[in-house]
Amino acid sequence: MAEVYVSLMIAVGSDAPSFQLPGVDDGEIGEYALDDYDGESIVVLAFYPADFSPACTDELCALQDLELFAMQRDVTIFGISPDSVYSHRAFATEYNLGFPLLSDSVGNVAEQYGVLQSEFEGHERVPKRSVFVLDANLTVEYAWCGESPVDLPDLEAVRDAVEAVQDDGTAIERYRTACNHFRFGRSEFETARTAFEREDWSTADATFGEALGYFDEAAAAFESARRFGSDPVAHRAASAAETADAYRRAAKWYAESAEYYADDAPEWGDEYRDDAIEALHSSPDDGDISDLYPLSE
Template sequence: MVQLTDAVDDFLLPGTDGDGFSKYRLSDFTDEGSVVLVTYPFDFSPVCTEVMCKFRDAEFLAFTEDVDVFGLSLDSCYAHEKFIEEYDIPFPLLSDTTGTVTEQLGLAYDEWEHHEGVPKRALVTIDDAQTVQYKWSTESAYESPTLDDELHEAVMQGNDDET
């Protein structure tokens, strides 16, 4: 399980920004700055929809250069594409269909609503050295993260060339 200041293994996952499917490699984005990874159980579930819309509306993320936001769940790119379209999500959603990245990050529920291995609701910031700068997760998929100063500071720190 990845903790603060641990390195994250590079990964390549299918995903969509709502306009077709692509492969997304972590290092392609950390080479240019930092990444905010938002993991969540399922597209279209009530709390997941609320949380993803909060990220859609988070001004400090939209106006911070060299920070890329990605959502990650086990859902397919087809579900992600519809989710993006319905809720106007402005960042790519990645499909961790095998649960490899979810497991690497230590963010899989043993079981949640009769589904094994789905991602916990979590936020992880990864800097340009592919090091975890911030990690928040919850055992309750009904709990929402706050987009507070601590997250903003971690994003900015992960985006600092001197880090």
């Protein structure tokens, strides 16, 4: 008869138990130690019973699809189950999972986190489906454990938990990343405006499109820095996000203006050009976005 495990799930506010496990990421097998992420990023641990189980697939694919987990510099996610690294590699390839899957083969880590169950589909010492959000100091900020094999986490609650972690170090890193996107965008934007003034409509349209992509990335990263930062950082990031958004709108409307001029529709070209100019005038920083290095000292 299988042993019955009654350990309690680790509580919010607790230090996350450290571990080192074999795992696979992007087809490469390696060792992963939780302590390596201390001070580096927010960590999400997703325990699940088995690879290729339909409910487990739904959970991990849903986590993969969340926009916040695309920010790999900001949030590190680990899927953890008893399966071998070779099973994990096949599972990750099948479902295009872009984060490491770790092998807790005898269930010791699941037991430390209080989510070990006696039996699942004939296998012993497997974890319940559960999710933990750890802040940059590896403190548990969110904990969820499903009692039924078909229970799935509330992904909005996971998102909210991640966004509630206030960490100026993370926020400033996001701000710096946003500044880089913005600088690339400004460079493309000025190149596009030169082509626009020469009435080289094809080049202007394409290059404003390139600038738009950079401004999209910058605005999203500035907004992320605002969510994660304390008041001084959040205020600066909010202003920078407005500036990036103003340039994003200007690039979009300049591109549309160039298209109309190219199609010999100058009345529409004039209207979108004027909208673009107005968007630039709405920028609170007039395009002068500086890094927040002094705030990190």
